[in-house]
Amino acid sequence: MSERSTAGPVDNDIAEYERQFREILERCPAGLNVVDEDGRLLFHNARIRELFGYSRDELHLFDTRKFWHDLDQRARIIEALHDNTDQILNEEAIWLTKQGKHVNVLISYPQTAYRGGHISFVGGKRVLWIFDVTALREREAQSAEHERQFREILDYCPARLNVVDEEGCLLFHNARVRQLFGYSQEEMERFDTRRFWLDLDQRTKIIESLREGRGGVVNHEVVWKTKHGEPLHVLISYPQVAYHGGHISFVGGKRVLWVYDITALKRAEDARQRSEQRLVEAIESISEGFAHYDVEDRLVLCNSCYRDMLYSGVDADMKPGISFESIIRYSAERGDIEDAEGRVEEWIAQRLHQHRNPGQPQV
Secondary structure: OHHHHHHHHHHHHHHHHHHHHHHHHHOOOOEEEEEOOOOEEEEEOHHHHHHHOOOOOOOOOOEHHHHEOOHHHHHHHHHHHHHOOOOEEEEEEEEEOOOOOEEEEEEEEEOOHHHOOOOOOOOOOEEEEEEEOHHHHHHHHHHHHHHHHHHHHHHOOOOEEEEEOOOOEEEEEOHHHHHHHOOOOOOOOOOEHHHHEOOHHHHHHHHHHHHHOOOOEEEEEEEEEOOOOOEEEEEEEEEOOHHHOOOOOOOOOOEEEEEEEOHHHHHHHHHHHHHHHHHHHHHHHOOOOOEEEOOOOEEEEEOHHHHHHHOOOOOOOOOOOOEHHHHHHHHHHHOOOHHHOOOHHHHHHHHHHHHHOOOOOOO
16 A cells, blocks of 8 residues: 555656646747657647647647658658767758648757657657748748849849959859950859959059058059950959958958950040140141130140240240230230330230130231
């Protein structure tokens, strides 16, 4: 009698502990399944019913193969559980709700039963913690799609774009870069962008200035070369995000370079300068004085004959930008203009009127 009376309270305590333990598991935010060797459900919690839309009665000894979208994956996982010696095996899978809707789940298998341990619920051979990662995968898919669209927009951008790592290896470029420099997409995979540069010392100085600089965007005109060695004049714009604690989207990117082809512009500028130089030489060669003033009556261009006529023998400052009034005032005040003697201001006013209202030739 004494032995039975002693055992009774102990059994009651164990039963109460198990009841409390089951209640804790029932309200656990993660889904929990305990299954036998054939995959029949021996225990589950409220989160499982919530996720997959079954009632408690429907899940009694439920064949959990009905959850699986891919039974071959299930077979591979069970085989791995037997073979693997890790303490926990994590697998992502797609399970099905009662209505057949897909749910992305992360399944964690503590491998207790396969390593000589014992599961408390009678007959249980596998414990599965189930985490719903559907929203996470949907966000990842959205992010991936947004990045795909973003990359596609950049690929068709009319400006050239390079994203490089700290060593200058190309992590991303768009179609316009390939078109300009004559490389294929495969050739530009992890391309060393130093091969673009004609002047590597200039590249080093620019990178140093980027690290030290404070401006939001740094622009440099440089000469790069194509795959076939042809020089190209380009304007490179560096947004200094990476050097000011910012982050670049493409993993590992340290510098962003917007590249603009200004070769045609530079050639046109060179042609304009050559044309202007020829014009200056032609004007200088004529025997008459020649001067050209802008709309504000400031000197744009004159030849030496014109300077000698006005300021003969004098080292006068007749640089572009000096006004017509300053030129004639200097001559009048020096006494070079006979008609201006004794009436400098009157003569200057008269001469300016004639200058602004040209008619017959004047002496």
